[in-house]
Amino acid sequence: MKDINKTKEQLITELAALRRQNAELKKAGSEHQQEKESDQQALLEIEKRYERLLSAESRLIQDEKMASLGVLSAGVAHEIKNPLAIILQGIELLEISLLKEDVGDVLAMMKDAVFRASKITKDLLTFSRESAPALEEIDLAMVIDETLSFVDHIFSLKQIRIARDFSHGLPMVKVDPNQMKQVFINLLTNAAEAMPEGGAITIAAESAKNIHNRKIVRIVITDTGHGISDEDKQRIFDPFYTTRKKSGGTGLGLSVVKGIIQKHKGDIKIENKPGGGTGVIIELPCHVNEIKEGVAE
């Protein structure tokens, strides 16, 4: 972190000096045209480096937070699960001792609550786990197709149609296929939850360039559900923020998804589609160097 701050200060100084020089050159007139162009080029380069440094710094801060959260949640998970295990054993004992129907319902509800609390600790651990992606060079379309084969049957029962729209010749990407499947299952399940009466999900993938002019694969998952409110859009990736409390959402699914995409040095955003429904846009870099180098670039 110290090194980053030092480099940041250096870059800020260089940037200011070049800006000054550039302004002076502008004044000096056209005979300096050539120098001016080369300085402008340098200025652009430094600005680009500065932006990358800022993004690396924010990733580092995030990584530090995640590391602390990991330690904390492992401790919390253990401390909570032990009393939960006692409650579960107590309920199970009562189940065989008390047979009255009304009490049976109460016990079932209590047991359900135990499993729910246990699931939260499990999700919290998954969310905070410091697992680096096990990268493989892979055709993303294949990963998506495998994921679709898991959910296809369930979705057809819920009257949800899935359409895939992959552009021809998608470049290979270096991703962790299991983590990516987790991402797509989460997103597809969310899309399905947004359409209780049924509807359509489109999953599209194309080769593109991001704002830094780097080659990426862009995946867009759209549904025909009720869309997303501005408040939800702001907070949807926050841990424990859920719009599905009643149906058992823990508010960690999308946080996990965002964490995985960030570990792949990709981007994810969510937006309303003009005709209704929500679109989730994922951008993944195509080259492993861009994933591995990150800060060092």
Next chain:
Amino acid sequence: MQEKHLKKILLVDDETNFCTLLKLNLEKRGPFEVLTTTNPNDVMKLAKENKPDLILLDILMPEMDGMTVAAALKGNKDTKDIVIAFLTALANEEDVRDMKGIAGDNFIFSKLGTTEELMISISRILI
């Protein structure tokens, strides 16, 4: 006569209430006789005296962790053949997979499964 068919289990967990309740659940539901202790230092003595068919061992205990207890049992000629299964409150499948290396030939069960599930797992290894 019936007592002969009972499988003897030694349950080791620092939570007294967990021991009491799991003992009752197992004994009421299946052919088990469950001895319990909350003190890992007593395990060796109890194991030698009672020759259990299975020792269910909590992993994280304040006085001594379950892995150390298991290593001591496996290192002693009188107790080395007793089947050991760790009981863990750790949260997910991945943890259990990660711990397979540490657990060696021993089994690992989740503390937050139902008694039915635990009984199925126990039956599988004892029958």
